[in-house]
Amino acid sequence: MAPRTAPGPRPDTPPATRTGPSTLAEPTLAEPSSRPLRRDAELNLERILAAAQDVFAESGFDASMEQIANRAGVGVGTLYRRFPNKESLVLAIMEMANRHSEALVHDVLAHAAPAEGIFEFMRRCVGLAPSLRALVSRSPQLAETHRTMVDKLSPSINRLLANAKAAGSIRSDVTFSDIAVTLMSVRLVEDRCGEHGASDKLGRRQQGERHLQLLVDGLRAKDSTLPHRPLTRAQLDDLLVRE
Amino acid sequence: MAPRTAPGPRPDTPPATRTGPSTLAEPTLAEPSSRPLRRDAELNLERILAAAQDVFAESGFDASMEQIANRAGVGVGTLYRRFPNKESLVLAIMEMANRHSEALVHDVLAHAAPAEGIFEFMRRCVGLAPSLRALVSRSPQLAETHRTMVDKLSPSINRLLANAKAAGSIRSDVTFSDIAVTLMSVRLVEDRCGEHGASDKLGRRQQGERHLQLLVDGLRAKDSTLPHRPLTRAQLDDLLVRE
DNA sequence: CATAAGCGGAATATCGGGTTCCGCTTTCAC
DNA sequence: GTGAAAGCGGAACCCGATATTCCGCTTATG
Secondary structure: OOOOOOOOOOOOOOOOOOOOOOOOOOOOOOOOOOOOHHHHHHHHHHHHHHHHHHHHHHHHHHHOHHHHHHHOOOOOOHHHHOOHHHHHHHHHHHHHHHHHHHHHHHHHHHOOOHHHHHHHHHHHHHHHHHHHHHHHHHHHHHHHHHHHHHHHHHHHHHHHHHHHHHOOOOOOOHHHHHHHHHHHHHHHHEEEEEOOOHHHHHHHHHHHHHHHHHHHHHOOOOOOOOOOOOHHHHHHHHHHHOO | OOOOOOOOOEEEEEEEEOOOOOOOOOOOOOOOOOOOOOOHHHHHHHHHHHHHHHHHHHHHHHHHHHHHHHHOOEEEEEHHHHHHOHHHHHHHHHHHHHHHHHHHHHHHHHOOOHHHHHHHHHHHHHHOOOOOOHHHOOHHHHHHHHHHHHHHHHHHHHHHHHHHOOOOOOOOOOOHHHHHHHHHHHHHHHHHHHOOOHHHOOOHHHHHHHHHHHHHHOOOOOOOOOOOOOOOOOHHHHHOOOO
């Protein structure tokens, strides 16, 4: 639906100010030497980032700049003052999320029991930040960045997985991709539960956790209790038809 | 993204020819008394229905009429000859799917072992037809129809669930909504695996089954084997970035 | 208090896609 | 065989949805 290329009059402006010769372009953020932002601008930037994270998580890349601006309580113009275009804003959000994930794996790797690390990771990963969902798929630039992020993360996750297998706490035919799909699935469920505007705040995270628990325990296991209550009839309708 | 109401010049044509006073409107299909279609037209109608089912399943409601026409090997005009608008086509597809699901529950209810019925239902339900995904959410008409369909189905599913609980083959804190979410989650995974145009045909259904097995067995169980092989690295990338 | 940085949000330029239209083709009844 | 009705394809049309720009007004800051 969203135009593959920017429709508005943007003759040829390169998406971001590429400085380094190789690797990745840096988004508009990190302007190393320019003078610091005015205090109010700084605040707005934070608001924008937070709003963008929320809105993108809820609606994917299709979320409009206006939506984000509204959520942040600023005008669109302000968004464009900080980020030359939508893509660079997305990039900034992705990098934020990446930083968080990385911190998480390392923390779990360092502090959790080997047998439980992978499970703890999954739980906290889901609770960490809303999914980036379909954010990535639109531009080669974003896809490339995302791939790189996954590459940096996967060794650590594989270590968690290996630890769990060595401890016999996880079935041995599970692979990295199963973990990824599982995480994705939980997030998809969360997304679905969190979309539209209604009974969100309650169901979303909780349904995600419930689903994850199901995935971990399995429908057939009976020695643990599913967390949270199931969807109410109204919530279910809501989920199923997402008006 | 898609306009909430039809944008083109469609003055006021009611979406479908309502005949009955209550219940549901019937879509454009079932024209009771008009003379039968020409042989070629009949064939095209079948093609259209099949194409629409596939395309909607892959891309949701956002799939364009042109996409569907192309897949069916006909022109857009032909679509509009049978269905006055997009909504009525969607309706037709939904009703098709519903008929299938109903047949399935009843068959399972009649023939499967009580302890296994719910699991067999889930497996076959997923294998039955591609998910209707986000099809439903756009118009009140569609939402209403969908709700009605769910209502008709849920008693039977609840019976399956009750049977399984009585037989002790399923944990007792599972509810109807958990089954629904589980099914949805598997379909979402399938959708994700089947989107874009590349490594589809193989991965899609298989990944769905693998995920379902995981949900049924649970990550911690070890006395069963996950079906199919895990995603290859390429497929995983593909899934994660969906270019 | 001057001034540059920031701000809001209406206006602009496109674009995608549902729906319509119409001249050409195919089927069917006689 | 033949003419009319039914069907067909797909270009054209129209509209809503944004990304992005522009510019006059505000507000920190020195």
